[in-house]
Amino acid sequence: MVTAAAAPSPVVPAYPVHVDAQRPATLSRWLWLVKWVLAIPHYLILALLWAAFLVLSVVALVAIVVTGRYPESIFEFNVGVLRWNWRVAYYSYGALATDQYPPFTLAEVDDYPAHLRVDYPDHLSRGLALVKWWLLAIPQYIVVGLLVGGGATIVRSTTDAGWRWEGGLIAILVLVAGVILLVTGSYPRALYDLLLGLNRWVIRVAAYAGLMTDKYPPFRLDMGEHEGVSLYTGPPPAGPSGPSTGAVPAYGGPQPGYGGPPPGYGGPPPGYYGGPPPASLGPAAPPPGAPPPRATWTGGRLVAVVLGSLLALIGLGGLATGATMGFWHLFERDDGFVTSRAQDVASDGYAVVLGEVDLRGDGMPVDWPQRLFGEVRVRATATDGGDVFLGVAPAADTAAYLDGVRHHVGEGNRRLQLHDGGQLTVPPEQMRLWLADAAGPGTQSVRVDLPGGRWVAVVMAPDGSSGIDATVDVGATVPWLPWFALGALVAGLAFAVAGAAIIVVTSRRAISG
Known part of the structure; x- marks a missing residue:
């Protein structure tokens, strides 16, 4: 009876971004609770390094478009930033996978348990460099957004719901790993492998967006300490003995009946990762075949x-x-006025007070605030085409006039804030607090050179009735512009x-x- 040959398992070429690590033998139960403090020096340095990464990536973009090559020194620097960031993430809240403090260097450190290497490309596409980082990478950005989210941070909600937690999948899994470590003293292997795979995905996308490779990041989760084996996977040609029979080895060594590589195939393409690190190197060693640094x-x-x-x-x-x-x-x-966009203001009260302008200039020998603004113009138009009152007055006098009166106050770009109260007793046209005012149908405008002090603009009905619906804009000559x-x-x-x-x-x- 003849047994059919087993089909070889598909083995894909390694991605040119190699992320490897060594699983820890033991971890402290409690240290992860304070690593956010211990890692502060690295966070501060990384903030500066990422700023440099951004600028140098722009320089690299120009160089790629002009020459088709990534400048070697900039390539080594940017890879070093990714490597530094990976080591800090592996130590802290990207994996919590080691208690060994990260070194302060861009270079590869053999005895540190986290490693990162990127194969230097001999040539890069000029056209891809212009579109891959902002257009082609969008699907990957969506995935990375789900993985890293807000980076385990607390952010201010855009609604009135207050504070909320925004963290990606990695942050959630790291928190789970930390709790398990705290309770049991051990790090689950399956969770460790999953976190390594997720971080590997994020780093590949970062390298692609950083223009370090033209090879699109695979939608594949490569879990575990090492990326695995990358060998030629084409169908084996029939050797002199005919079709091969029997099982195919997972990797390393020829297949039974395999008479050699296909014609024209001289070995794995450059940059293929030829398997896990040899045992002689130890699990902490970086992938073999890493080229020496091209820049110091x-x-x-x-x-x-x-x-x-x-x-x-x-x-x-x-x-x-x-x-x-x-x-x-x-x-x-x-x-002649630099003018803001028209803003809709509406209130069921008796007035809308627009944002305060502070021109006091305390301690200044010259009236700089007034000189900076120059002449100020405020315009208001009733939405229904009816009458509208517009006035500019000192903030303190306006607050006293509207004390106990239902009105709204605008503060910056936030929504109008209600100040509850009763009815208005004195119509605005009967008050003498206004530095400048105008009233009537259509668009009303006031122009004024504001002296030092705190000033507000007020929109009301001329007869002091309730209900205001108008559009308002503010402009200034700004002579220094x-x-x-x-x-x-x-x-x-x-x-x-x-x-x-x-x-x-x-x-x-x-x-x-």
Whole structure:
């Protein structure tokens, strides 16, 4: 009786982002409760490193579009940032999988139980570099959003529900692992393998979005300490002895009856991960075949490139601010006033008090607040086309006038806040508290040079009746705007050039060693 040959299990090539770790033998029951304190130095440094990662990724994008290659020194730096972040996550609340404190270095550390390596690409697609990080990666971003969520943070709800917990699947599983560790003193193997797989998925997407590879991250959960085996998986050709029979080994070694690789196949493609680490290296060793570092990032160079990146970010912010202010000055003025968007205000009370403007300038030798704003204009239009009253008055006098009267107050961008009370006894036109006022049908406008003090604009019915429904906008001449725009552009350009120079010089020195 002839037994049919078993079909080989499909084995896929390794993804060029290799994430490996060593499962801990023992863990402290209690240490994870305070790791958020112990990891603070790393969090602070990573905040700076991620800022540099962002800037250098933009530099890499330009280089890829121009040359088709990722600058080697920047590649080593960005991989180092991912590696640093992975070690901190493995130690803290990305896995809680080791009590060994993470080293302060971008380089691979053999005796640390968490490892990350990215195969350096010889060539990258210019076209993909322009679209993969913002368009092609959207499906992966959705998955990563589910995995990391708010990163186990407490955030302010956008509704009136107050505070709420926002954490992704990884945060929830880490919390479960921490509780189990606290109670039993052990870390469940299945949970450990799952967390390693989820973190591996997130890191692959981060590397892809960071332009380090053109290979799309697989929608595949590779769990466990190591990624497994990657071998040629095509159908074995018939050897001299005919079709092969019997079981096919999982990996390593030829298949029975397999006469060698197919024609033209000279071995696994570059970057294939050839299996788990050899036993001689120990489980903590990084994957074999890792190339030596192409750049040397010393502590001084790290500080320099972070400083250059921060200067570049400040410069870009200055350029954006200057360009925005220049656009407002040239194209957004209405009759000489830089004007806000019209805001709908409605109240069943007797007045709507708009946000307070503080022009006191306490301690200033010159009336700078007034000079900054220049002439101020407030406009109000009744929605139903009826009459409307608009006045500008000191905040304290307005509060006294409306004390005990039902009205609404606008505070910044928040919704109108109700101040409950009774009826209005004196119509607004009979009051003398107004610095400027206007009343009548259609659009009413007041223009005023505000002196020092705290001022508010008030919308009411001219006869003091209840019920207000109007649209309001506020504008100012802002005479300093063109000079501010010019200054921001010049300063931004200077900072950006200085930052770029520091980054270029430091990156070249990192390559030269």
